[in-house]
Amino acid sequence: MSTNILLPRPHRILAINQETEHEYTFRVESGAAAKHGQFYQLSLPKIGEAPISVSAMGDGWLEFTIRKVGKLTSEVFRLRPGDRLFMRGPYGKPFPIDDFKHGDLVVIAGGTGVAPVRSTLRYFYEHPEEIKEVYFLAGFRDEGSILFRADLERFKARFHTIYTLDRDRVDGFETGLVTRHLGRIPFSTLTRYHVIIVGPPVMMHHTALKCLEYGVPEEKIWVSFERRMSCAVGKCGHCKINETYVCLEGPVFNYTKAKELWD
Amino acid sequence: MGYSLSYGRMNEILKELQQNYRVYAPRRWAGRGRYSDTDLIRYGEIAAVEEVVHDEKSDFSPKEIIFPITQPLFYFTEDEYRESRVDDQGLLIFARPCDINGIRRLDTMFLKNGDSEDSYYRRLRDKARFVLMECGTGWDTCFCVSMGSNRTSDYSLAVRFLPDHLLVEVRDEAFKRYFSQEREVEFTPEFVTSNPRTVRLPEIDSSGLLRKVYDLEMWKEYNSRCQSCGACTAACITCSCFTTSDLIYNENARVGERRRVWASCLHEDFTAMAGGLGFRATPGERLRFRTLHKVYDYKARFKEEQMCVGCGRCDDRCPEFISFATIINRLSDEVERLKKEASQEVAGQ
Numbered sequence: 227m228s229t230n231i232l233l234p235r236p237h238r239i240l241a242i243n244q245e246t247e248h249e250y251t252f253r254v255e256s257g258a259a260a261k262h263g264q265f266y267q268l269s270l271p272k273i274g275e276a277p278i279s280v281s282a283m284g285d286g287w288l289e290f291t292i293r294k295v296g297k298l299t300s301e302v303f304r305l306r307p308g309d310r311l312f313m314r315g316p317y318g319k320p321f322p323i324d325d326f327k328h329g330d331l332v333v334i335a336g337g338t339g340v341a342p343v344r345s346t347l348r349y350f351y352e353h354p355e356e357i358k359e360v361y362f363l364a365g366f367r368d369e370g371s372i373l374f375r376a377d378l379e380r381f382k383a384r385f386h387t388i389y390t391l392d393r394d395r396v397d398g399f400e401t402g403l404v405t406r407h408l409g410r411i412p413f414s415t416l417t418r419y420h421v422i423i424v425g426p427p428v429m430m431h432h433t434a435l436k437c438l439e440y441g442v443p444e445e446k447i448w449v450s451f452e453r454r455m456s457c458a459v460g461k462c463g464h465c466k467i468n469e470t471y472v473c474l475e476g477p478v479f480n481y482t483k484a485k486e487l488w489d
Numbered sequence: 490m491g492y493s494l495s496y497g498r499m500n501e502i503l504k505e506l507q508q509n510y511r512v513y514a515p516r517r518w519a520g521r522g523r524y525s526d527t528d529l530i531r532y533g534e535i536a537a538v539e540e541v542v543h544d545e546k547s548d549f550s551p552k553e554i555i556f557p558i559t560q561p562l563f564y565f566t567e568d569e570y571r572e573s574r575v576d577d578q579g580l581l582i583f584a585r586p587c588d589i590n591g592i593r594r595l596d597t598m599f600l601k602n603g604d605s606e607d608s609y610y611r612r613l614r615d616k617a618r619f620v621l622m623e624c625g626t627g628w629d630t631c632f633c634v635s636m637g638s639n640r641t642s643d644y645s646l647a648v649r650f651l652p653d654h655l656l657v658e659v660r661d662e663a664f665k666r667y668f669s670q671e672r673e674v675e676f677t678p679e680f681v682t683s684n685p686r687t688v689r690l691p692e693i694d695s696s697g698l699l700r701k702v703y704d705l706e707m708w709k710e711y712n713s714r715c716q717s718c719g720a721c722t723a724a725c726i727t728c729s730c731f732t733t734s735d736l737i738y739n740e741n742a743r744v745g746e747r748r749r750v751w752a753s754c755l756h757e758d759f760t761a762m763a764g765g766l767g768f769r770a771t772p773g774e775r776l777r778f779r780t781l782h783k784v785y786d787y788k789a790r791f792k793e794e795q796m797c798v799g800c801g802r803c804d805d806r807c808p809e810f811i812s813f814a815t816i817i818n819r820l821s822d823e824v825e826r827l828k829k830e831a832s833q834e835v836a837g838q
């Protein structure tokens with residue numbers, strides 16, 4: 227009999243960090259070799275399952291940054307360090323980190339979209355010799371939705387950072403949507419580089435179009451999609467767009483492919 | 490090898506088969522049809538061959554036997570996941586060629602899509618054997634010939650129902666022993682070679698053309714007609730989507746299960762996500778999604794064949810009389826028109 231790919235395994239929660247009122251980061255014990263940009267199906271028995279991106283990884287642990295929106299996520303918020311979270315994965319295509327190495331990297335992320343790119347950023351923060359310049363443009367709705375404050379602070383030392391809030395005026399943050407600050411990234415001077423754009427669908431759409439206007443070639447742009455998923459293994463059909471299954475061929479897509487994923 | 494036998498003898502063989510197999514066939518559920526005074530023909534276990542409804546098309550396909558409408562995946566007691574089990578009784582299924590071909594599409598989805606097999610599908614599929622039922626002349630909504638799914642050789646037994654006896658072909662060696670006492674005759678099943686209805690498949694050969702297909706006005710017409718009920722996808726032998734959810738049997742007892750249930754891409758919440766985000770908000774867009782899945786996407790992905798097998802059940806079940814065969818033909822006409830316009834544009838430049 228074939229092995230049961232839907233069977234989750236229990237993992238111990240090592241630490242919980244409250245990022246905002248509605249977003250917590252859970253550090254979970256795991257020796258798995260996840261790749262940057264991949265996700266897991268997290269679950270609790272009798273509650274349900276949901277796809278959640280790996281937001282950081284280290285020796286013997288993975289982190290997940292979860293926004294409380296529904297059945298599973300609300301119940302996960304009641305867990306404490308030492309409790310067990312059930313997981314299966316990792317799933318999906320990661321960011322092509324090796325292709326990014328020794329070039330410049332531009333990362334543009336909005337809101338919870340910062341979670342799936344955080345592990346990539348942390349990797350290059352810890353391995354500065356593997357990358358030239360990193361430009362990190364992050365946008366949040368307001369002061370109450372700022373994620374990963376400690377990382378944002380650290381990154382300033384090694385990356386060119388622009389942090390912005392949609393409306394609030396707060397020290398250390400610009401105001402306005404990320405698209406408003408794109409002009410500060412010196413695209414015309416970059417040669418060997420890649421651009422990652424992750425955020426809500428509208429944000430990714432407009433940011434990508436703007437990047438193209440700045441002369442960024444399509445094949446240098448990488449995005450990460452979110453779709454409703456029920457299985458994460460190419461069976462349930464929920465994540466399908468055209469002949470593409472986001473759980474299998476995504477969530478990370480090159481823009482040349484992403485621009486032809488029509489709903 | 491073929492045999493001729495009476496209904497009485499066949500029932501004796503059925504009894505023997507039932508030691509090792511659960512035998513399923515389309516059966517009549519009197520008065521349970523779509524309209525008052527009509528019967529529902531759907532799959533169920535049979536005790537005698539006379540119960541097999543062989544001269545009508547079944548309203549539902551046999552897919553529920555290997556891909557149940559509701560299927561428990563895990564049982565929960567306290568915090569343990571216990572995998573649901575199945576017994577080792579085989580499954581013997583009376584089925585038409587279109588359905589047997591349709592199950593091959595399900596095989597592709599559950600066993601080949603992605604890196605790994607779905608073990609819940611695999612464990613039932615491995616037990617399934619087919620008894621091919623001849624179709625005679627077929628039915629008025631069938632278009633299996635257009636889809637190339639009117640024939641199959643993937644069966645263990647084939648049967649022709651005659652008024653006072655049966656002809657049976659035994660293709661699978663494992664079933665020979667049941668028929669050793671029967672009178673041998675020449676018999677191989679016949680397949681339908683033409684349907685009253687034919688469809689022309691759209692030939693979409695570029696992503697530019699596909700984009701134009703997405704934007705066609707014809708989809709909008711279905712916004713007012715399609716009720717998003719999902720009756721078409723429930724009846725379809727090749728629709729494989731499901732939603733997984735957990736439930737608690739009883740609030741106090743800490744027991745429950747994780748189960749999967751058939752899902753329909755026609756339902757508005759099929760893509761619903763947190764924050765009110767969703768895709769394909771209108772019935773027309775969802776019908777376009779289903780249409781392209783059946784006659785374009787699946788083939789683009791897996792190459793060998795289209796997903797739709799032309800069983801016509803979606804047409805039979807739609808409360809709004811939306812005909813899928815008509816949609817396919819309209820789409821093909823539109824694709825031809827778009828191609829012609831594009832070539833005129835090139836010529837005019």
Ligand SMILES: Cc1cc2nc3c(=O)[nH]c(=O)nc-3n(C[C@H](O)[C@H](O)[C@H](O)COP(=O)(O)OP(=O)(O)OC[C@H]3O[C@@H](n4cnc5c(N)ncnc54)[C@H](O)[C@@H]3O)c2cc1C
Binds near residue numbers: 265277293296455477
């Ligand atoms: C690849 C990927 C990565 C992701 N990464 C993260 C991450 O890192 N962090 C994170 O917080 N989230 C992430 N998500 C999103 C997360 O999976 C969803 O928010 C998920 O729904 C949460 O599960 P839940 O059980 O808590 O919510 P659910 O109970 O499923 O409900 C969430 C919301 O979805 C809507 N909804 C769900 N089902 C229906 C329905 N049948 N009808 C109508 N509306 C419905 C409702 O509006 C509800 O409020 C990711 C998603 C994907 C696909």
Ligand code: SF4
Binds near residue numbers: 721727783798804
């Ligand atoms: S789409 Fe309609 S005709 Fe085609 S296989 Fe499904 S139910 Fe049958």
Ligand code: SF4
Binds near residue numbers: 720806
């Ligand atoms: S096409 Fe017909 S059967 Fe299918 S969802 Fe629409 S109304 Fe229901």
Ligand code: FES
Binds near residue numbers: 454456458459464
């Ligand atoms: S999530 Fe089930 S097919 Fe992709």
